Amino acid sequence: MKQRVSILLTAHLVCIVLGCNVPIKHYETMKCTPVGDNGSDCPTSFNCPSITEHDKSKCYFNGKTYALSEQIPNELVSPFCSALCYCRNASPFAQFRCTHIDCAEFFQQFDYDNCIRTYKPNSCCSSGKVCGKERNTLAKCHLNGDEYLAGQKMHPATNKCLTCICHEKFNEANIAYDPNCYESICGFELFYAKQAYNGGAPVYYEDRCCPWEWRMPKDTDQLVKGPEKNKIDDPTLHCQYGKLTMNVGDSLKPEVYDGNTYKCSCLIPPLVQCVKTKNSKL
Structure with a gap:
């Protein structure tokens, strides 16, 4: 912590x-x-x-160097809707090849008036949805003058590189210490x-x-x-x-x-x- x-x-x-x-x-x-x-x-x-x-026979990601055929751990690339990213030989130098992940919600109609999608930190796809009466029981968060429900993603206006997930104990004044707030990885x-x-x-x-x-x-x-x-x-x-x-x-x-x-x-x-x-x- x-x-x-x-x-x-x-x-x-x-x-x-x-x-x-x-x-x-x-x-x-x-x-x-x-x-x-x-x-x-x-x-x-x-x-x-x-x-x-730069070594043309190697790939680079977030400060680490990867050899040809070496794979990035999936948990590091999942925020980019990617998996199985490995370093491969290419021109003018080695580059990553990844498998793209299509989230189930991309292909489904969604009742925005009655439901919300919920997320976990550093996720690409939603972890679920909450609808109807159950949605009305969710904890509320307030950030930048807007209201969110538990599980929704929030973006503080003071730091566009930060993402927070609304939860019951969220405090806008305590973002730096919130375990559900995380810096974006490019x-x-x-x-x-x-x-x-x-x-x-x-x-x-x-x-x-x-x-x-x-x-x-x-x-x-x-x-x-x-x-x-x-x-x-x-x-x-x-x-x-x-x-x-x-x-x-x-x-x-x-x-x-x-x-x-x-x-x-x-x-x-x-x-x-x-x-x-x-x-x-x-």
């Missing part, structure tokens, strides 16, 4: 200390090490051996290793914790230089994005695509990172 509390508090402190409005969940997922301090509560850069010392190494470890930039949606999209360099990318004071000769403090070498503060000309705007910048090397926002309709 003490270890779990420590992990949650550490994750919460990371969000505060490294706040500075720079998403770093991709670095945390790759178990990169923060280096230096740029004076604004952010590290100067991250040291990422899985990027800089699964991009399972599905987007080719992009993540081959020069891509993580794309963050404003309302999500993990990057589930990766933008690859394009020949049409146009560099927008940042303040001259940010220019540093140290090559370890640059972002290499395709043919472009970017200083901290440099960005790409924003790209508008399919009703969204992509803004990509070199904020904390070694990776460029992007934020995707929906364009407002006039």
Whole structure:
């Protein structure tokens, strides 16, 4: 229990200390090490051996290296509706192949007016449903001004990387110590290793914790230089994005695509990172 509390508090402190409005969940997922301090509560850069010392004959997931044919324990990949994920030889480097799990509820009609689905921590599929009079006897939780019933998933507005399962003793003021609250694990190494470890930039949606999209360099990318004071000769403090070498503060000309705007910048090397926002309709 003490270890779990420590992990949650550490994750919460990371969000505060490294706040500075720079998403770093991709670095945390790759178990990169923060280096230096740029004076604004952010590290100067991250040291990422899985990027800089990537072994093309191995796979990487959540800080661990897997040899060819080695399988990830199912309990670690079940949150991503996956199972039997094993490392296989591929081009340009080894990648995972997984079996997708189709939850039974995906194929069933559901009475949302009379029933709720219930979940367990770190689950993909629901563990059951509660309907009718029995639903009315369930314990209630209050979070972000909304009401939930025991077994339902909740997402605190103060930490978009945290998920909680409503239960009888839930206390909104005590989330960091709640055993039914857990930090999201990003699964991009399972599905987007080719992009993540081959020069891509993580794309963050404003309302999500993990990057589930990766933008690859394009020949049409146009560099927008940042303040001259940010220019540093140290090559370890640059972002290499395709043919472009970017200083901290440099960005790409924003790209508008399919009703969204992509803004990509070199904020904390070694990776460029992007934020995707929906364009407002006039």
